Amino acid sequence: xxxxxAAPPFTDTWQKIAVAVGGTGLLILFVAxxxxxxxxxxxxxxxxxxxxxxxxxxxxxRAYLTTSAGIKNNGAFxxxxxxxxxxxxxxxxxxxxxxVLLYFYPNYLGLGRDGAMNTGLIALxxxxxxxxxxxxxxxxxxxxxxxxxxxxxxxxxxxxxYRHNRYQVVRTFSVMFFxxxxxxxxxxxxxxxxxxxxxxxxMWPLNYYFFHDWNINQMLDSGAVGMFMLVFGVVLIFIIxxxxxxxxxxxWYCSWVCGCGGLAETAGDPFxxxxxxxxxxxxxxxxxxxxxxxxxxxxxxGVLYSYFSAxxxxxxxxxxxxxxxxxxxxxxxxxWVLFDKKRFHNIDPRAKxxxxxxxxxxxxxxxxxxxxxxxxxxxxxxNTGNLRSWYGFLIGAIFSGVIGVGFYPxxxxxxxxxxxxxxxxILGLQQxxxxxxxxxxxxxxxxxxxNCSTYCEMxxxxxxxxxxxxxxxxxxxxxxxICAAVCPRGxxxxxxxxxxxxxxxxxxxxxxxxxxx
Amino acid sequence: MHIVILGNGVAxxxxxxxxxxxxxxxxxxxxxETDHFFSRTALMYIYMGHMRYQETKPYEDWFWDKNxxxxxxxxxxxxxxxxxxxxxxxxxxxxxxKLLLAVGSKPNKFGWPGQDLxxxxxxxxxxxxxxxxxxxxxxxRAVIVGGGLIGIEMAEMFHSRHIPVTFLVRENSFWxxxxxxxxxxxxxxxxxxxxxxxxxxxxxxEIVDDGNGRVCAVITKDGERVECGYVGLTxxxxxxxxxxxxxxxxxxxxxxxxxxxxSNLADVYAAGDCAQLRNPPAGRRPIEAVWYVGRMMGETVAxxxxxxxxxxxxxxxxxxxxxxxxxxxxxxxxxxxxxxxxTSLFWEHPEGNRSVRLVYHRDTGVILGFNLMGxxxxxEVCERWIKQEASVETVLQNLKxxxxxxxxxxxxxxxxxxxxxxxxxxxxxxxxxxSWKEVFSFLHR
Numbered sequence: 001x002x003x004x005x006a007a008p009p010f011t012d013t014w015q016k017i018a019v020a021v022g023g024t025g026l027l028i029l030f031v032a033x034x035x036x037x038x039x040x041x042x043x044x045x046x047x048x049x050x051x052x053x054x055x056x057x058x059x060x061x062r063a064y065l066t067t068s069a070g071i072k073n074n075g076a077f078x079x080x081x082x083x084x085x086x087x088x089x090x091x092x093x094x095x096x097x098x099x100v101l102l103y104f105y106p107n108y109l110g111l112g113r114d115g116a117m118n119t120g121l122i123a124l125x126x127x128x129x130x131x132x133x134x135x136x137x138x139x140x141x142x143x144x145x146x147x148x149x150x151x152x153x154x155x156x157x158x159x160x161x162y163r164h165n166r167y168q169v170v171r172t173f174s175v176m177f178f179x180x181x182x183x184x185x186x187x188x189x190x191x192x193x194x195x196x197x198x199x200x201x202x203m204w205p206l207n208y209y210f211f212h213d214w215n216i217n218q219m220l221d222s223g224a225v226g227m228f229m230l231v232f233g234v235v236l237i238f239i240i241x242x243x244x245x246x247x248x249x250x251x252w253y254c255s256w257v258c259g260c261g262g263l264a265e266t267a268g269d270p271f272x273x274x275x276x277x278x279x280x281x282x283x284x285x286x287x288x289x290x291x292x293x294x295x296x297x298x299x300x301x302g303v304l305y306s307y308f309s310a311x312x313x314x315x316x317x318x319x320x321x322x323x324x325x326x327x328x329x330x331x332x333x334x335x336w337v338l339f340d341k342k343r344f345h346n347i348d349p350r351a352k353x354x355x356x357x358x359x360x361x362x363x364x365x366x367x368x369x370x371x372x373x374x375x376x377x378x379x380x381x382x383n384t385g386n387l388r389s390w391y392g393f394l395i396g397a398i399f400s401g402v403i404g405v406g407f408y409p410x411x412x413x414x415x416x417x418x419x420x421x422x423x424x425x426i427l428g429l430q431q432x433x434x435x436x437x438x439x440x441x442x443x444x445x446x447x448x449x450x451n452c453s454t455y456c457e458m459x460x461x462x463x464x465x466x467x468x469x470x471x472x473x474x475x476x477x478x479x480x481x482i483c484a485a486v487c488p489r490g491x492x493x494x495x496x497x498x499x500x501x502x503x504x505x506x507x508x509x510x511x512x513x514x515x516x517x
Numbered sequence: 518m519h520i521v522i523l524g525n526g527v528a529x530x531x532x533x534x535x536x537x538x539x540x541x542x543x544x545x546x547x548x549x550e551t552d553h554f555f556s557r558t559a560l561m562y563i564y565m566g567h568m569r570y571q572e573t574k575p576y577e578d579w580f581w582d583k584n585x586x587x588x589x590x591x592x593x594x595x596x597x598x599x600x601x602x603x604x605x606x607x608x609x610x611x612x613x614x615k616l617l618l619a620v621g622s623k624p625n626k627f628g629w630p631g632q633d634l635x636x637x638x639x640x641x642x643x644x645x646x647x648x649x650x651x652x653x654x655x656x657x658r659a660v661i662v663g664g665g666l667i668g669i670e671m672a673e674m675f676h677s678r679h680i681p682v683t684f685l686v687r688e689n690s691f692w693x694x695x696x697x698x699x700x701x702x703x704x705x706x707x708x709x710x711x712x713x714x715x716x717x718x719x720x721x722x723e724i725v726d727d728g729n730g731r732v733c734a735v736i737t738k739d740g741e742r743v744e745c746g747y748v749g750l751t752x753x754x755x756x757x758x759x760x761x762x763x764x765x766x767x768x769x770x771x772x773x774x775x776x777x778x779x780s781n782l783a784d785v786y787a788a789g790d791c792a793q794l795r796n797p798p799a800g801r802r803p804i805e806a807v808w809y810v811g812r813m814m815g816e817t818v819a820x821x822x823x824x825x826x827x828x829x830x831x832x833x834x835x836x837x838x839x840x841x842x843x844x845x846x847x848x849x850x851x852x853x854x855x856x857x858x859x860t861s862l863f864w865e866h867p868e869g870n871r872s873v874r875l876v877y878h879r880d881t882g883v884i885l886g887f888n889l890m891g892x893x894x895x896x897e898v899c900e901r902w903i904k905q906e907a908s909v910e911t912v913l914q915n916l917k918x919x920x921x922x923x924x925x926x927x928x929x930x931x932x933x934x935x936x937x938x939x940x941x942x943x944x945x946x947x948x949x950x951x952s953w954k955e956v957f958s959f960l961h962r
Binding site for chain 1: 527556558559562565566567568569572573574575577677678679710711808809812813816817820827830831832835837838839841842844846893894895896897900921922923924925926927952953954957958
């Protein structure tokens with residue numbers, strides 16, 4: 001006699017074997033971490049990566065290919081791992097702990113310092129690192145390898161899960177491609193060819209050190225290739241990115257290209273429903289993410305200010321040029337917000353005056369410190385070096401790494417993207433005010449079930465709009481398309497169009513009475 | 518003025534929101550079911566673990582307070598229409614100036630022997646879900662009686678828990694009084710592919726007592742016995758108006774209302790599942806227990822209760838559902854058993870999990886309806902064609918305007934057009950590509 005199980009998700013024998021196989025791979029990494037492996041690193045490394053890959057693929061095969069294609073969220077709120085149960089908390093603690101070691105105590109992972117040989121986990125990756133770039137592994141190489149592997153194997157799982165949805169499949173191939181090619185292989189190959197490490201798609205301000213002196217110098221010292229990196233990086237920020245965001249919304253980056261987004265969409269997918277949908281969370285989000293944006297802007301101006309010479313033979317590289325360039329940019333932006341009433345007609349006046357005020361404050365502080373004869377290394381009367389190390393520590397390490405990924409099982413898979421990423425903030429502002437992208441709703445078909453809101457990793461209460469039949473234009477939307485996928489009534493569609501660009505949300509489709517009156 | 522709304526489902530909650538938009542009246546919404554409005558259609562997802570109860574609430578809890586809508590959790594035993602008061606189970610009396618009855622439905626039971634045994638339940642209310650949950654632990658087989666939308670939802674729910682299901686459907690084919698034969702057959706396949714033991718042409722004879730007042734099996738009219746630990750009764754619903762009998766309120770199956778959703782009594786209105794229109798619009802039924810109808814009536818009745826008379830006009834019929842992995846949308850008139858003057862173009866994907874049916878008038882070619890399985894079409898575009906009485910050929914040439922599938926999905930409109938050409942010997946071409954710009958231009962022309 002067989003007893004029915006209480007609730008999904010169910011795991012069959014094959015899946016248990018798959019978990020054991022993948023777990024063994026992980027175990028090898030742990031054992032290596034304790035320095036307990038008897039040499040033969042390449043063998044063990046290969047074995048560990050292989051077992052983890054096979055385990056994940058096997059699990060996904062049984063989970064998805066044994067049933068019909070469709071939405072597979074059965075038991076998302078029953079599983080301990082994906083509903084903040086014991087497993088979820090344990091996963092959160094282990095991930096957080098790994099990030100703390102990685103960022104602050106890489107020696108415990110086996111990093112050999114001052115020319116010493118690597119040991120433990122990092123030594124395990126030496127053979128692969130030697131093969132790719134002819135150097136021993138660093139903690140960042142280990143991290144990059146595991147990160148890429150995670151996007152690839154969980155990307156395969158995601159593709160199997162959403163195999164009925166071509167948008168999801170193509171999008172996931174895209175993040176896998178950009179992670180493997182642009183974030184992992186290309187930079188290592190560049191290093192091997194004695195060029196600076198460069199991830200071409202990693203744009204300022206997500207790549208907050210792009211304008212740091214050492215990075216600029218490195219590029220300037222690397223001939224034509226280095227110059228290309230510098231120019232491409234600047235063109236990406238000021239031309240390519242605004243253009244793509246105009247046409248497609250920020251999704252072209254956040255859910256098709258970006259590495260942080262890539263991990264969130266693949267390894268983080270089982271946790272997407274844990275994002276907080278409350279209005280309160282949205283308020284916190286706006287303060288935090290735009291706060292980080294202001295922080296990175298001030299930090300970057302400061303860093304460039306220190307980098308540029310005080311007098312400067314070259315006008316384009318002088319501090320005076322820098323402060324007036326930034327002043328011009330901010331003033332132009334401010335004037336746009338003030339005078340393009342059509343575009344900014346439905347902006348909250350408090351948000352408008354606050355952002356204009358911050359812009360004015362930046363200009364005043366910058367100009368007064370530049371012309372007020374402050375210390376030659378300071379702009380905004382702040383120590384640039386301190387600013388930079390605090391940003392690196394607070395945002396670069398703690399927020400994007402430790403909290404950003406460590407808290408997947410507790411706060412959802414887009415914690416960093418939603419609350420902290422300055423890149424997402426900039427693209428979000430563009431998406432909100434200068435983009436053809438929106439999510440359209442399908443007439444009156446919404447049944448307010450809540451699947452869209454629940455599975456929105458960015459915590460957008462999609463249903464709020466869908467049930468009123470209102471198109472959705474939200475700065476934070478990364479265009480992953482999952483709301484449209486999980487909707488049981490075919491109500492949501494990601495869409496681009498310029499025809500109504502300033503009135504993308506003005507129409508309400510579900511009204512019975514007013515549309516006639 | 519004190520407006521009391523009885524029931525916090527979609528009709529009641531929508532009415533409350535619009536009354537607040539339109540007026541400053543005091544509003545009290547009373548429900549015995551839950552503290553807050555939740556999406557009834559999402560009950561299945563709670564059982565399947567896609568959401569918890571809190572995710573099914575369309576508005577955060579502070580919303581009601583902020584909009585000065587008082588919520589009261591209580592059961593109303595009697596309504597004293599003369600005194601304009603409600604008598605609550607707690608003994609409390611609540612006075613109203615205007616009353617909205619949005620009390621919803623109850624699952625049907627047709628007098629089957631054993632229908633009140635333990636382990637027999639419908640699926641309408643939150644309590645029904647809790648009941649079903651309570652009997653799911655260790656359940657080895659469930660029998661579902663009634664081949665409608667709730668029946669198939671229940672089958673999917675049990676299936677998600679790996680509980681075997683026997684599904685008794687009286688008709689020849691699933692929901693064949695609504696779906697045309699091809700679509701109905703597609704759903705039959707979907708049900709069977711999911712391992713459900715689908716028994717068509719099968720009626721329930723009796724539910725068997727295990728000797729302790731609990732269900733242990735059912736017996737069909739063919740005399741077959743199916744052992745089971747739970748019986749889901751899903752042969753439709755009826756208005757929940759038993760507590761209103763023997764009052765001056767005129768009722769039949771539901772609460773009789775005019776087109777302004779007024780009952781026969783002054784200051785008493787009805788909306789949603791429980792309302793029965795005395796003169797329904799052409800082609801519509803007097804009672805339509807559908808989410809969308811509840812929402813539309815809720816909005817309409819709010820205007821009427823705020824002294825801005827507006828007749829209930831539901832417009833072109835539309836509905837949707839999801840049968841396991843198969844999405845269904847309908848716009849306009851699509852009949853299972855159409856009259857002679859209706860004809861249709863039916864396209865089906867070779868894999869048998871997508872289809873598009875365009876129903877049109879045989880002689881005039883005027884488009885009448887759209888029936889979609891596994892393909893999403895745009896409500897407003899289809900509605901506009903139907904209202905405009907566009908010809909089927911116009912529709913076919915512009916059909917991509919209606920396509921609402923996600924980006925990068927394959928589009929089948931060219932194949933559909935080709936099939937029409939083959940069948941009719943006409944020569945037509947696709948005129949419009951799918952794009953928001955084209956849709957916008959079409960809708961705002």
